[in-house]
Amino acid sequence: MAGGRNRWTATLIALAVVLAWLVIGGIAGPYSGKLGDVATNDNASFLPADAEATRAQDLSAGFVERETTPALVVYERTAGITPADQQRVQADAARFAQVPGVVGPLPPPIVSEDRQAVQVIVPIDSSEGEQIRAVVDKLREIAGTNRDGLTVDVAGPAGLLADLIQVFTAIDGPLLLVTLVVVLIILLIVYRSPVLWIFPLLAAGMSYGLASLVVYHLADNDVIKLNGQAQGILTVLVFGAGTDYALLLIARYREELHRHERPRDAIRTAWRGAAPAIFASGATVIVSLLCLLLSSLNSNRALGPVAAVGIAATLLVMLTFLPALLLLGGRWAFWPRRPRFDHADPQTEHGVWGRIAGFVARRARTVWLVTAVVLAALAVGVTQLGATTLGQSDLFTNRTDSVAGQEVIARHYPAGTGSPATIFTNQAAARQVAQAAQGVPGVSSVLPLTAQGAAGPPDPNAPPKVVDGRVQLNVTLADPPDSNGAERTIRDLRAAVHRVPGSDSVVGGFTAINVDTADAATRDRNVIIPVVLLVIAVILALLLRALVAPVLLIATVVLSFLATLGLCALIFRYVLDFPGVDQSFPLFAFVFLVALGIDYNIFLMSRVREESIRRGTRAGVLTGLAVTGGVITSAGIVLAATFSALAVLPLVVLVELGVAVAAGVLLDTVVVRSLLVPALAYDIGPRIWWPSRLSRSRRDGDRTGAEVARAR
Incomplete structure (x- = not known):
């Protein structure tokens, strides 16, 4: 009777937790579609206060009644501008001046020296940055489409900003839809269950809703600045990381259902086993992201808290809502492959990874030496990466109106005319x-x-x-x-x-803003990267209670990061034909690759330490690799696929970041975590836990084959 009461008590508590989260989700859900309302994409506002361009902008306020951003409406006829064309330009200019938000009177139209183009400079009030797009849309409506060989485009800083805002305002729908579809397909493949995929996807959606609610109110109250880039990264980060944490907990729950007859005992044991690794992983990512607060660029400082809020919300949901769902689902959640209460060794369900573990054990030193050499060879490609501020024509993956207009201006005028x-x-x-x-x-x-x-x-x-x-x-x-x-x-x-x-x-001016942004990005990279490495080292040392293991893990992740940059350099140049990468790319790639890449090492090594206490270090390495191999690889594929969803956005910067994170995560899961780290740990043996007592263990599992033979 006591057992029955305990079962019903656990069920009622789980049901209450699920219902409470569903209420929270109902409140938070609508905010995921409202983030664009509080986002800003004004590059100048992201500069540090002591930047020369910022001081120039402050001084310019005294020379004009209102701050303006110029739109450049350019007309081109390669056969030569006709009188009828000039009449059309004059009529359009008169209508431009009447558009609300345009600061008149307008300068007279400028005819190019070769008389093949006419340019109209339209100053737009900058006080309402997000309204610039509406003004530019109206200018484009007035100018109309190409007519009888006369082309017309709206370019300049205002045209570029309008095109960027259009891209970022479209983030919510397509990016979220692609991310959901990608995660759904992978979960169906991983679980081969018509039921189980619902649990991690529902929990990830709950995490995204909660994160959106918090980020919306922080941005609406000017606590943080949200831009389109951070908004897009928040979406893929929450779904990617959330699904990763869910996969880890569900895999451990499945293991424990073989050892415990009652699901409540299985979920309790699974939570105790997986929660420390999940929490340490999330804490590592959060602290690494918060290191972006050291940035001198407001855009970077905004991305850190936005992404950190997303991970914190994900941790909270995955450690409360998901376990309650799994308890209510019991063994039926895994239908048709329900785990039985049979005390089966967890390695028996991981035959492929057991064979990989055996291969690592037989050739540990060869494995880590070869993989390290391969990664180092890929890292040489970093010399081909380059770092440049992408020009307007290189910023988008498609040819926008502002890009076409800038090309016309460059053909017929000094290219800096109007800006x-x-x-x-x-x-x-x-x-x-x-x-x-x-x-x-x-x-x-x-x-x-x-x-x-x-x-x-x-x-x-x-x-x-x-x-x-x-x-x-x-x-x-x-x-x-x-x-x-x-x-x-x-x-x-x-x-x-x-x-x-x-x-x-x-x-x-516009170009000076780009220069100061690039300089600030270089300074941020040199300051933030060492701090992130130090913070991760401290967290790993506390989690693993060792000093050697954290140093080795960080070294492997840094090597993986450099190899990823080298691989990306080849992909960007020879496959995607991108002209280069933005100055901010190395820093963003580092923060996400190292913070997320160390996750998989945390998942592996926390389990290895747990098994090493019972079996010895070398046996613990092999068991840890065998039982976590499948779930960590699945998690890596999910995260890589979700970041690949950034490729649906027509911005080179986000496409490059998505490719880099996807390639880096796959490299981490397939090569670093599956081969390099286990082989290193097996070769080093108990000394990897120095200076803890575990480093002095001399069980048979910690001896090499030759030592065991001599002992017998």
Whole structure:
């Protein structure tokens, strides 16, 4: 009777937990579709306050009534612009000026020297960054489609921002749908059950809803800044990591159902065995992501807490909601392959991985040496990776309107027309600064901002506008404003004007923002990567209660990371034909690959330590590899597949990150965790647990074959 009461008590508690989470899910669920409402994609707002471009932006506020972002409407007819074309441009310009959000009067249209193109500069109020897309859409509607050989495109910073916002606002639907389908297919293959796949997918969806609720309110109250990139990563991270944790717990639950007659005893034992590894894994990822708070870029600082909230929500759900679901499901959840209460050795269900473990035992030293050499050879490819700020034409995987317009501008105008660099300098030194700027290679023209502003043709005799003893010089660059050539010009321009005595010059503008962003990304990479490694080492040392094992595990993950970058360099260059990677790519790839890659080593080595206490280290390594091989490989495939879903977004940066994480996770699960780490641990033996007492164990399982033979 007592057993019956305990069974019903456990069932009622599990039912209450499930119902409570369903209520929470009903409240949180709608927020997953509202994250785009609180996201911002203004690059300038992500710069550190002490960046030169940020100071220039602050100074520019005194020279204009309103901050503006230019849209460049460009018309092209290769046979030559006709009078009818010019009339159409004039009529369109008049209608542009009437669009709410456009700051008029507009400058007169600019006809190219070869008379094959006309450009209209349309300043858009920048105070409402997310409204720029609506204004650009209206401009595109007014300009219409190509007509009788006359092409028309809307480009410039505003056109680019509008295209980016359009991509990011479409993240919720397609990305979530692709992620769900990918996870569903893999779960059906792994479990071969019409029932069991529901449990991890429902728990992952609950995690995503809870994370969305928290992130929405943090962003809505300006605690964090959410951008489209972080929003997309949150989706795949929660579903990928959540499914991983679910697979680990369910696999352990299945094991324990063979050893325990009552499901409540099995789930209790499974939770005690798997929860420490799951918690340590999640804590490692959370702390690694929070290291992004050390970044000088607001965009990176935002990604850290957003992703960390996602992992924290996932941990909470997977350690409470999922166990309750599994208890209610009992053995029937595994139908038609229900585990029986037969005290079977867990290795008996893992024949393939048992054979792999035997192979590692026979040739441990050869295995880890060969795999290390192969990974090192792949790492050589890092020299082909490069790091560059992707230009506007390289940013998207498809050809957007802003890309097409920028190509037209580059053909017929100095490519920097409409998006000038700006110099703010003391009035007394303005002439010298202008002369220094004009002498910089890559500078087409230098003109002061006059009191007449942008309206009407420039008057060379008009005095410059002076604000607080400073004047503004507008510098037109010869290269497109988002190109490597333009960025080199900005660096040379800054060096030249800073040398003018007493000028106190500050250089800003669209290209300068890109330059300062790239510099901040380099600084972040050099600061954050060592901190992440140190934090992971501390967590591993506490979990494994050893010092040798954490050092070896981190070394293997770093080697895997470098090999992944080398492999990606070859894929990006020779398969996907991408021109390069953004400056932020190495840091993001490192944080996700190392934090997520160490997960699988945690899952493996925590089980190895548990088995080593009972069997000895070498036998524990083989048992740990055999019983975790299938579930960890499945988890790696799930995570790789979910990050591959980023490829549905037409942004090169996110496609590259998705490919890198997918390739790196597969490399970790198939090579590092299956071969390199077990072979190293087996070869080293008990010493891997130094300085704990386990390192002094000398059971038969810890002896080499020769030692056992001599003892007999």
